[in-house]
Amino acid sequence: MTLDEGKQKFLQSWGALGSSWGINRTMAQIHALLLISPEALSADEIMADLQISRGNANMNIRALIDWGLVFKELKPGERKEFFIAEKDMWEVVKCIITQRKKRELEPMLKVLDELSSVADESKEGEAFAEVIKDIKLFSSKADSTLDTLTKADSNWFVGTFMKMIR
Amino acid sequence: MTLDEGKQKFLQSWGALGSSWGINRTMAQIHALLLISPEALSADEIMADLQISRGNANMNIRALIDWGLVFKELKPGERKEFFIAEKDMWEVVKCIITQRKKRELEPMLKVLDELSSVADESKEGEAFAEVIKDIKLFSSKADSTLDTLTKADSNWFVGTFMKMIR
DNA sequence: CGTAGATTTCAGAAAATTGTGAAATCTTAG
DNA sequence: CTAAGATTTCACAATTTTCTGAAATCTACG
Numbered sequence: 001m002t003l004d005e006g007k008q009k010f011l012q013s014w015g016a017l018g019s020s021w022g023i024n025r026t027m028a029q030i031h032a033l034l035l036i037s038p039e040a041l042s043a044d045e046i047m048a049d050l051q052i053s054r055g056n057a058n059m060n061i062r063a064l065i066d067w068g069l070v071f072k073e074l075k076p077g078e079r080k081e082f083f084i085a086e087k088d089m090w091e092v093v094k095c096i097i098t099q100r101k102k103r104e105l106e107p108m109l110k111v112l113d114e115l116s117s118v119a120d121e122s123k124e125g126e127a128f129a130e131v132i133k134d135i136k137l138f139s140s141k142a143d144s145t146l147d148t149l150t151k152a153d154s155n156w157f158v159g160t161f162m163k164m165i166r
Numbered sequence: 167m168t169l170d171e172g173k174q175k176f177l178q179s180w181g182a183l184g185s186s187w188g189i190n191r192t193m194a195q196i197h198a199l200l201l202i203s204p205e206a207l208s209a210d211e212i213m214a215d216l217q218i219s220r221g222n223a224n225m226n227i228r229a230l231i232d233w234g235l236v237f238k239e240l241k242p243g244e245r246k247e248f249f250i251a252e253k254d255m256w257e258v259v260k261c262i263i264t265q266r267k268k269r270e271l272e273p274m275l276k277v278l279d280e281l282s283s284v285a286d287e288s289k290e291g292e293a294f295a296e297v298i299k300d301i302k303l304f305s306s307k308a309d310s311t312l313d314t315l316t317k318a319d320s321n322w323f324v325g326t327f328m329k330m331i332r
Numbered sequence: 333c334g335t336a337g338a339t340t341t342c343a344g345a346a347a348a349t350t351g352t353g354a355a356a357t358c359t360t361a362g
Numbered sequence: 363c364t365a366a367g368a369t370t371t372c373a374c375a376a377t378t379t380t381c382t383g384a385a386a387t388c389t390a391c392g
Contacts (some may be wrong), residue, residue, distance in 0.1 A: 001280065001281070001283050001284050002284070002286070003284055003286040003288070003290060003291050003294060005284075006281050006284035006294060006298075007294065009277065009280070009281060010277075010281055010294075010298070013274065013277045017270060017274060019188065020188040020269075020270055021187065021188050022185065022186040022187050022188050024379080024380065025380085026380080026381080035297050036290075036293055036294045036297050037290075037293065038289050038290060038292070038293035043338090043339080052381075052382090053381060053382045053383065054339085054340095054382085054383075054384095055340080055341075055342085055381070055382060055383065055384090056380080056381050056382070058339065058340065058341090059340090059341090059380095059381090062340090079336095079337060079338065079389085079390080079391095080337090080338070080339095081338080081339080087297070087300075088300075089300045089301060089303075089304040090304070093304070103186075104183060104186055104187075108179065108183060111175065111176075111179045114167065114175070115167070115172050115175060115176055117167050118167050118168070118169055118171075118172035120168070120169040122169070123204050124169060124202075124203075124204060125169050126204070127202055127203065127204035128169060128172060128173065128176075128202045131201050131202050131253070132172075132176070134253075134254075134255045135255060137255075138255040138256070138259070190349080190350065191350085192350075192351080209368085209369080218351075218352090219351060219352045219353060220352085220353075220354095220369085220370095221351070221352060221353065221354090221370080221371075221372080222350080222351050222352070224369065224370060224371090225350095225351090225370085225371090228370090245359085245360075245361085245366095245367060245368065246367085246368070246369095247368080247369080
């Protein structure tokens with residue numbers, strides 16, 4: 001397989017993976033493109049490589065910066081902005097965990113708390129309370145586990161943790 | 167909050183959560199509905215509760231059965247099929263991990279293997295190979311970690327594992 | 333300032349996903 | 363076997379998500 005074929009396949013696969021994780025295809029592809037680029041790229045280069053419009057590129061680059069997966073890089077003497085991706089996989093994963101935890105797990109915990117206030121004596125009410133309680137228990141545990149994980153450094157993760165459970 | 171308000175809010179939140187995880191809203195809502203239902207429900211009851219068509223209900227119920235999250239229950243003397251959800255949260259999570267691992271992580275590992283065959287001496291080629299290698303390393307580790315996790319039983323998880331890392 | 337180059341915004345277009353409902357198919361009691 | 367009831371399928375409709383491109387805004391140099 002040539003480098004170009006490989007790049008193409010990687011962009012395609014990473015984009016598809018993104019889709020099935022609620023991240024839009026283009027955002028995932030921009031991320032993939034920056035990951036495998038040894039140099040920072042400008043918006044124009046990204047637009048050209050992925051054949052997308054300026055608006056689309058801009059929005060998704062901003063989103064990636066929001067997630068903390070991509071950084072702006074200003075080259076001296078250049079008016080344009082260049083972009084570079086976090087390359088350390090463990091940092092990438094920590095970023096994603098942190099963000100999704102904040103955006104999804106924490107709001108869910110809040111909702112579950114509200115739902116705990118439902119008190120109904122019927123069979124339906126009991127079943128409801130039971131499910132909410134279980135989900136809340138599980139989610140809180142997941143929450144603190146993820147906190148620990150994202151505070152751990154890569155070496156600890158690949159070393160201690162992996163050895164321990166395997 | 168009344169039971170009905172609570173149920174409504176739960177169906178809504180669980181559906182929204184599904185969307186941001188690449189699972190369609192209706193599928194997640196059917197799952198939520200069955201989770202909080204003390205009795206098995208028929209397709210007609212699900213259609214009525216969620217205000218969806220027969221076709222939609224049927225397709226998403228089948229999908230949930232595929233995932234192993236919902237089971238058919240045949241009531242003696244009844245011609246209809248009834249459906250019931252797996253209620254144990256740890257089982258639910260194991261199911262989801264197992265399926266997504268099979269559907270996404272494993273195919274990705276296969277692609278990464280193919281991409282490892284790219285050998286290119288250029289700076290771009292080196293960067294590409296490096297990224298692929300890192301992702302592959304991380305993914306294989308995730309793969310075996312998830313294997314261990316899904317084989318572990320709930321008690322081990324909530325007990326040993328949680329104590330260990332906290 | 334003025335302006336050229338760069339970035340951002342956003343209304344509407346395009347694409348992708350999901351839902352509908354009626355016809356086809358299957359199932360089983362009689 | 364037959365027919366009523368149940369399930370499945372799938373072409374098309376509706377909805378949601380994403381993308382485009384041009385206008386608006388920003389930025390920094392002379």
